[in-house]
Amino acid sequence: MANKNQLKPPNCFLRFFRWYCHPDYQEDIEGDLLERFENRVQESGVSKAKWLFIKDVLLLFRPGILAKFSITYINKGMLRNFMTVSFRNLLRNKTYATINVTGLSLALGIAIALFSIVRFEKSFDTYHKNADRLFQIVQYSEGSSGSNSHTPYGAIYALREEIPEVEFAGAILKDDPQVIEVENQKLKQPHTYFIEPDILKMLDVDWIYGSPETSLSGPYQAVLDVETAERLFGDLKKESALGKVISYDNKYDMKVSGIVQKSPTNSEFQFKMLLSMATRRQDPKWYETSANWEGGHSWHHGYVQLKEGVRKEVVEEKLNKIYAVQDQYHHRKSFGFVDLKYAHFNQYNDSYNYDTPAWLLGTLTYVGLFLILIACINFINLATIQATHRYKEIAIRKVMGSSRNFLIGQFMIETGLIVAVSMPLAVLLAQIIINASDRLLTTQIAHVSIWDVNFFLFLLGSGIAITLLAGFYPAFIFSRFRPIRILRSKLSTLSSRKVTLRHVMVISQFVIAQTLVIIIIVSTKQMRHFYSADLGFNQEAIVTVNMPEKGNKEKRERLRSQLLRHPEILEVTFGLTAPATRTDQWWSGIKHPGAPEDFGCRIQFVDNNYLDFYGLELIAGRGFLPSDTGRHTIVNELAVREMGFTNAEEALGEVIEGWPGRLSIIGVIKDFHSQSLKDDIVAHAYLNNSWNFKTASIKLSPHNMQKGMEHIEAYWSQLFPKNYFEFQFLSEDLKRFYESERKFSNFLGLFAIAGILIGIMGLYGLINFVCISKTKEIGIRKVLGSTLTGIVVTLSGGFFKLVLIAFIFASALGWYLMDSFLQNYAYRITVGWEIFALAALISVGVASIPISSQAVKAAVRNPVDALRNE
Amino acid sequence: MSKHHLGEFEEIVMLTVAILYDEAYGIAIIDEMEERLGRKVSIGALQTVLRRLEKKGYLSSRFGEATKMRGGKRKRYFTLTSYGKKVLTAVKEQRVGLWNAIPKLVFNE
Numbered sequence: 006m007a008n009k010n011q012l013k014p015p016n017c018f019l020r021f022f023r024w025y026c027h028p029d030y031q032e033d034i035e036g037d038l039l040e041r042f043e044n045r046v047q048e049s050g051v052s053k054a055k056w057l058f059i060k061d062v063l064l065l066f067r068p069g070i071l072a073k074f075s076i077t078y079i080n081k082g083m084l085r086n087f088m089t090v091s092f093r094n095l096l097r098n099k100t101y102a103t104i105n106v107t108g109l110s111l112a113l114g115i116a117i118a119l120f121s122i123v124r125f126e127k128s129f130d131t132y133h134k135n136a137d138r139l140f141q142i143v144q145y146s147e148g149s150s151g152s153n154s155h156t157p158y159g160a161i162y163a164l165r166e167e168i169p170e171v172e173f174a175g176a177i178l179k180d181d182p183q184v185i186e187v188e189n190q191k192l193k194q195p196h197t198y199f200i201e202p203d204i205l206k207m208l209d210v211d212w213i214y215g216s217p218e219t220s221l222s223g224p225y226q227a228v229l230d231v232e233t234a235e236r237l238f239g240d241l242k243k244e245s246a247l248g249k250v251i252s253y254d255n256k257y258d259m260k261v262s263g264i265v266q267k268s269p270t271n272s273e274f275q276f277k278m279l280l281s282m283a284t285r286r287q288d289p290k291w292y293e294t295s296a297n298w299e300g301g302h303s304w305h306h307g308y309v310q311l312k313e314g315v316r317k318e319v320v321e322e323k324l325n326k327i328y329a330v331q332d333q334y335h336h337r338k339s340f341g342f343v344d345l346k347y348a349h350f351n352q353y354n355d356s357y358n359y360d361t362p363a364w365l366l367g368t369l370t371y372v373g374l375f376l377i378l379i380a381c382i383n384f385i386n387l388a389t390i391q392a393t394h395r396y397k398e399i400a401i402r403k404v405m406g407s408s409r410n411f412l413i414g415q416f417m418i419e420t421g422l423i424v425a426v427s428m429p430l431a432v433l434l435a436q437i438i439i440n441a442s443d444r445l446l447t448t449q450i451a452h453v454s455i456w457d458v459n460f461f462l463f464l465l466g467s468g469i470a471i472t473l474l475a476g477f478y479p480a481f482i483f484s485r486f487r488p489i490r491i492l493r494s495k496l497s498t499l500s501s502r503k504v505t506l507r508h509v510m511v512i513s514q515f516v517i518a519q520t521l522v523i524i525i526i527v528s529t530k531q532m533r534h535f536y537s538a539d540l541g542f543n544q545e546a547i548v549t550v551n552m553p554e555k556g557n558k559e560k561r562e563r564l565r566s567q568l569l570r571h572p573e574i575l576e577v578t579f580g581l582t583a584p585a586t587r588t589d590q591w592w593s594g595i596k597h598p599g600a601p602e603d604f605g606c607r608i609q610f611v612d613n614n615y616l617d618f619y620g621l622e623l624i625a626g627r628g629f630l631p632s633d634t635g636r637h638t639i640v641n642e643l644a645v646r647e648m649g650f651t652n653a654e655e656a657l658g659e660v661i662e663g664w665p666g667r668l669s670i671i672g673v674i675k676d677f678h679s680q681s682l683k684d685d686i687v688a689h690a691y692l693n694n695s696w697n698f699k700t701a702s703i704k705l706s707p708h709n710m711q712k713g714m715e716h717i718e719a720y721w722s723q724l725f726p727k728n729y730f731e732f733q734f735l736s737e738d739l740k741r742f743y744e745s746e747r748k749f750s751n752f753l754g755l756f757a758i759a760g761i762l763i764g765i766m767g768l769y770g771l772i773n774f775v776c777i778s779k780t781k782e783i784g785i786r787k788v789l790g791s792t793l794t795g796i797v798v799t800l801s802g803g804f805f806k807l808v809l810i811a812f813i814f815a816s817a818l819g820w821y822l823m824d825s826f827l828q829n830y831a832y833r834i835t836v837g838w839e840i841f842a843l844a845a846l847i848s849v850g851v852a853s854i855p856i857s858s859q860a861v862k863a864a865v866r867n868p869v870d871a872l873r874n875e
Numbered sequence: 876m877s878k879h880h881l882g883e884f885e886e887i888v889m890l891t892v893a894i895l896y897d898e899a900y901g902i903a904i905i906d907e908m909e910e911r912l913g914r915k916v917s918i919g920a921l922q923t924v925l926r927r928l929e930k931k932g933y934l935s936s937r938f939g940e941a942t943k944m945r946g947g948k949r950k951r952y953f954t955l956t957s958y959g960k961k962v963l964t965a966v967k968e969q970r971v972g973l974w975n976a977i978p979k980l981v982f983n984e
Contacts, residue, residue, distance in 0.1 A: 033938070034922055036948030037901035041918065043944065044902075061918045069923035 014042045014058045022062045027072045034065070083411070091419040094395075100773060101387050102423065104766045109427035109471070111759050112380035114434025116373035120463070121439060123369050125450040126361045128271045129349035133209045135310055138172070140317060140342035142307035143353065152341065152353040156307030160340055162295035163327045164307075165203070170315040170323075175203030176282060176293065179304040179357050183553055184729040185278075186252040187237045191729050194233070196277035197253075198357075199285055207310040208274060214247060215263025221281045227251055227259035228279040230267045255727050257284050270452045273349055273358045298331045303355050309342065317342045359447050365749070372756050375517050377467075379760060381475040382510040383767035384420070388479035389507060390774040399486055412484035420476030424468050432464070438755075445752045447745050508807060511767065515811030515848065516818065518764040521757035523819030523844045524826075527836060528750040531827065534682070534834050535743045541677025542584045542619040546705045547735040548714070549583050550721060553728045556696045560724050564701065567720045573706050573713035578618040579698040581610040583735050585679045587742060589699065593664035595690065599649030606644055606690040607679065608665065610697040616674065618702060625653035626672030629693040637693070638668040642676045644688035665692060681742035682832040702735070761851055769855035772804060776863035783863055784871030796864040801856040808852045816841050881966050887912070888924050889933060889963055892953050900939070900950040901925075925953060933959030 022038070023031060038061060045054035095102040133139060142160060143152040156176070164174035178199040185194045202217035213231065214220075220228050229237070234246040244264075251259045259280055268276050285291050293301050311320060324340050332338075348354050350363040399412060436455075443451045554560060561579060568574045582589050591608040613629045615621075616639075624642065638661070645656045653673040660669050668690070676686050705713040718730055740747075776783075783796055820836055827833040881889070891907050892899040904925075905916050928934045939950040955963065 030922065030926065032948050033901065033951035034918065036945040036950060037918055037922075039946040039948060040902050040944065041905075064917040064919035065922065067919055067923055069926050070919065 014039065015055055018059050018062045022065065025066060025071055027070060030070060034070070038062070087415045087418045088422075090398075090415065091422050094391075094419060095422065098391060101391055101770060104770050105384055105387060105423050106427050106430070108380045108383045108763045108766050109424065110430035110434060112376040112763055113427060113431035113467070113471070115438065115756065115759055116377050116467075117431055117435035117464070118438035118442065119369040119373040121435065121455045121460070122442060122446070122448055122450050123366045125271060125453065125455070126349065126366055126448065129361075130272050130274075130345050132269060132271070133207070133345070135207065136346055137344075138311050138313065138315075139207055139345035140309050140311070141345055141348045141351075141354065142309060143341050143343050143351070144338050145341055146338045152343075152351075153303070154306055154348075154351070154354045155301060155303045156305060156340075157297045157299055157301050158293040158305070158307075159295055159298040159331060160324060160328065161307040161309075164309055164320070164324060167327060168320055168323050170312050170320050171309055172312045173203040173207050173310040175201040175207065175308055177201065177204050177306050177308065178282070178285070178293070178302060179306075180302070182254040183551065184254060184727065186255070186727065187249070191727065192237070193729055193731075194278050196275045196357075197280065198274075198276060198278070199280050199282045201282045204308055205279075207308060208272075210268070210276065211266035213264045213266060214244060215265075220263030221279060222283065224281060224283040224287050225257060225259055226262045226281040226284070228263035228265055228276075229261055230265050230277055232267050233277045234261070234264055251278075253280065259284070270449050273356060275358055298328060304357070306355075306357075308345065359449070361447065372521075376756065376759060376763070377471065379514050379517055379763050379767075381471060382514050383763060383770070384423070384475040385478050386507050386510055386767055387770045388416075388420075388475075389482060390770065395483070396486060399483055403486070409484045413480040416480035416483060417472065417476045420480075421468075421472045424472045424475075428464060428468055444748075445755070446748050507771075511771065511804075511807050512811045512814070514764050514767060515808055515852075516814045518757070518760035519812055519815035519844060519848050520819045520822070521753070521760045522847055523815060523840065524823060525750070525754050525757045526840050526843055527819075527823040527827070527834070528746070528753060530834050530840065531830065532743060532747055532750055534832070535746070536740060538678075538682055538832065540585060540682075540739070541675065542621055543704075544736045544739060546707050546710065547583075548703045548705060548717065548732050549735055549738070550701050550703070550717060550730070550732045552579065552699055552701055553725045555699045558695060561695075561698065561701075564720055564724055568703065568716060571713070571716050573709045573716060574703060575706050576614070576618055576704040578615045578702050579612040579695070580615050580700055580702065581608075581697050582700050583702060583738070584609075584619050584621065584677065585681075585739060585742075587681070591697075593690070595644075595688075596662040597648045597659065600647050604647055604688070606640070606663065606688045608663075609679075609689060609691050610694055611691050612695070612698065613693060615691075615702075618704065621677060622675040623672050624675050626657045626670070628672060629691075633671070633693055635692060635694045636666070636668060637671045639672040639674060639691040640670055641674050641686075641689040643686055644690060645673055647688050661690070663690070665694070668692070678832075683742075683830045685831045761848070765851060765855055768804060768852055769859065772801065772856050772859040776800060776859050780863070780866075780871045783866070784868035787864075787868040788872070793861070793864050797857060797860040800860040800863060801853075804852070804856050805849065808849060812845055812848060815844075819844070881962065884920075885924055885928060886963070886966060887914075888921065889928065889955065889959060892934060893955055893960075893963070897952070897954070899953045904953075928959070929953070932956060933962055 019035075019038075022035065026034060038058065041061065042054050042058050045057055130136065130139075141154060142156040142164075143154050144156065145152045158176055161174050161176045164171045179197070180199055181193075181195050181197045184191050185197075186192075200221060202221045205217040205221065212220075215228060220226055229246060237251065238246045238249060246261050246264065249261050251261065253259055257280070265276065265279075268274055285293070293305055309320075311317060321341050328338075328340060343351055343354070349356070349358075349360055350366075352360060352362055354360055402412060438445075439455060440451050442448050552561065565577045565579075568577050581591065591610075592605055593608050594603070594605045597604065611629070612618075613631055613633075616623065616628050623639075626639070629637070629639065640656065640661075642653060645653050648656060648659065648661075650656045650659075656670050656673055658669060658671075660667055662668070674689075674691075678686060679689060680687055703713075703717060714732070717732065722730055779800070783800075786796055786799075819841075823836050827836070887908065888904065891904050891911075894911075895903055895907055901918060901921060905918070905921055908914050908916055925934065925936075929936060933956060934953045935956050936951050936953045939952055941947055941949045
């Protein structure tokens with residue numbers, strides 16, 4: 006029995022019950038609770054009884070049982086008094102009010118913008134009626150963790166024809182033309198797709214004229230969205246575009262047979278021009294046929310809609326069984342489905358629009374939360390400080406009979422007031438950030454409105470949450486003061502010796518801000534590394550233009566000789582692409598006795614002078630000669646190593662076999678970066694087959710680039726009158742490898758600045774307070790002969806100590822985060838001490854502005870003023 | 876009828892209080908309902924209804940003696956008031972009236 010007495014219900018819940026329960030009911034209900042608890046301990050054991058007790062207590066929390074809280078007795082007069090006093094307080098302490106409002110609106114503004122971006126990105130392709138049954142088909146290759154979104158047509162055909170659980174399956178190919186011709190104008194047309202009608206039965210598309218069957222099932226049919234129809238055919242009536250002819254790359258004459266509404270911004274599918282897939286099937290050489298299960302255009306995607314109630318695993322398995330029979334090359338890859346809603350976050354998806362990595366959304370959310378946290382910490386800090394000035398007010402209120410709840414209410418109202426003032430400013434800032442966001446980050450949110458019911462609910466909710474978060478602690482502390490002690494004697498002001506909650510808060514604030522600074526420095530440095538690293542080939546003053554008729558030797562040679570006539574043009578060469586590109590990468594599996602089974606090379610087609618042109622260094626053998634017949638190849642060092650040779654010379658004369666046929670190695674070049682620096686160097690094989698020269702590279706004389714460009718455009722347009730002239734500076738193009746990194750690093754910069762700013766405002770408030778409360782001490786010190794420096798050091802030393810302690814934590818955190826972040830990049834900077842030194846310098850430097858300015862201001866004051874004032 | 880409207884749960888609670896006669900306090904009522912109707916009732920749900928019925932004047936309550944059990948807390952016993960009895964009877968008569976109005980055919984099938 007003695008033992009049983011120790012089995013008590015969870016005390017905090019019992020106290021919670023006593024707190025909320027109406028006093029009239031408390032005794033007997035508590036008795037009931039305890040009796041039940043005792044019974045249950047006997048029946049089913051202590052821990053279960055405790056859980057059920059907690060459940061009972063929570064279930065009792067309902068209007069019929071609750072005590073009437075005194076808050077409900079606040080009448081209008083009292084409320085008005087609260088508001089008046091709150092306003093007066095804000096006006097009296099303008100500095101604090103300004104700091105709080107600025108800090109909160111800055112943090113909230115950024116947070117609102119970030120949360121809106123996250124919400125927008127998460128909404129991608131969720132609006133389709135059958136969104137939960139729509140899937141993107143992906144391929145998984147054995148041995149590599151990645152997948153890719155290219156789908157051979159064989160898989161799509163099998164899904165549609167052989168698997169009954171499939172409702173629709175369709176192929177779509179994004180293939181933007183070099184040029185389209187409409188009523189004798191040459192134009193570019195991005196977002197052009199060849200598409201099977203089934204795709205449009207799956208996705209929600211608003212048809213204005215036509216339907217999937219009538220407008221896209223036959224060859225040479227085209228569908229435009231409203232904007233494109235207007236752009237191509239002027240602002241005639243929309244239906245007048247119907248029946249008009251658009252020439253695609255001077256190959257197909259497409260007849261407009263339907264018009265659809267513009268695609269929503271939050272879709273991977275921005276349908277500007279849709280062309281029937283049947284058009285491509287007219288071409289006897291078209292390789293995406295029902296027999297193809299292997300390679301193809303990487304933008305040839307497959308999408309599938311399953312019948313209701315079908316699990317995707319079932320269909321995946323059936324498809325893989327069919328493929329197993331077809332797998333003549335023993336690639337042993339497998340097919341899988343990704344929810345269409347998640348395709349936007351799939352980094353292996355060759356996105357039609359743009360993809361957003363899932364970790365980015367997580368990061369943005371956390372940054373938003375952290376900023377709000379920093380601002381709330383400021384608020385709490387400043388509020389507790391202010392309280393020392395308000396002891397008297399609080400004490401008198403208490404003496405006059407104000408209850409604790411009243412005081413809590415008043416402080417909450419003051420907090421709420423500041424939040425209410427900050428909120429509109431924050432929304433304004435958020436809108437500005439969102440409008441600029443597509444320049445700062447890869448997102449399209451600038452093109453949609455963020456205003457809707459949910460947005461307002463979110464604002465309201467976060468307003469209340471912040472008020473509670475920031476207001477609760479001060480309200481709680483103030484209302485606890487004992488009036489007698491305050492009125493009788495002056496309370497000792499905040500001592501700076503003890504480690505108080507305030508110190509912890511200042512430290513954590515600066516940890517967050519400084520970590521952001523470290524992240525910024527590291528990512529800026531990594532970006533600079535990307536931009537300035539030696540890639541192993543020339544890129545200065547080189548312009549690339551595409552060659553529309555890639556096999557046309559006569560036109561190619563004419564362009565070369567015409568250009569070289571001018572002194573502004575130094576050299577011309579041709580190839581599939583420049584040495585490093587993001588797109589148009591040709592790959593082939595390579596067989597060689599010494600190489601592993603899955604060995605493959607990136608295939609580059611190059612002119613005979615290509616190696617010299619780009620300064621690619623031969624380390625063995627020779628370069629291409631005009632007499633080489635396409636049976637010869639040059640490989641890079643990595644390929645040589647993969648084939649098992651330690652010395653480049655040994656590889657000369659070796660025969661390798663791949664998709665281009667049997668090739669003998671005549672030369673080996675030094676490795677260089679043909680991929681972005683995020684990735685490793687890959688094995689390469691070079692061929693001098695001229696049928697696939699799609700790019701002309703032209704080296705300009707640095708003295709008169711403008712003139713050189715004019716020549717290029719003139720001759721090119723003469724040669725290809727039906728095409729659209731476009732050129733790129735190679736060095737600019739290479740920077741585009743890192744576009745998303747650059748944007749993200751800019752975006753982070755914004756956070757870091759905001760974080761530091763808010764932190765500094767907090768520091769300013771703190772030091773300001775210390776100076777005021779130590780006015781007398783400073784006066785006495787001065788009278789006793791203390792120097793200016795001495796006083797400044799006394800006043801500000803503590804704060805620098807806090808900033809330094811914070812820095813230690815921030816360094817550890819920053820180092821850990823950055824080290825794991827940089828693992829993503831194959832070629833990365835090392836995180837050295839100089840980064841931390843710079844971060845420390847920045848944060849101490851920035852922190853010293855408010856600290857020393859305030860300290861000096863206090864120190865130079867005339868001690869007479871300070872001491873006379875009593 | 877609208878004068879004496881009782882919810883289903885309210886009616887059951889009042890009937891159980893009547894059954895327990897002199898012994899109707901929180902846990903006893905819950906146990907009784909669980910036993911007779913197989914119905915799980917939380918203390919919260921029961922107490923709200925008891926207080927509401929008391930406020931409406933259908934029930935009255937008194938404290939019992941404190942014992943060593945229940946952490947020394949007294950029990951609150953509920954009894955039907957005469958008004959409560961009247962309402963309960965009225966409700967029963969309404970039900971019986973409805974039952975009697977059902978044509979014999981319906982249940983003979």
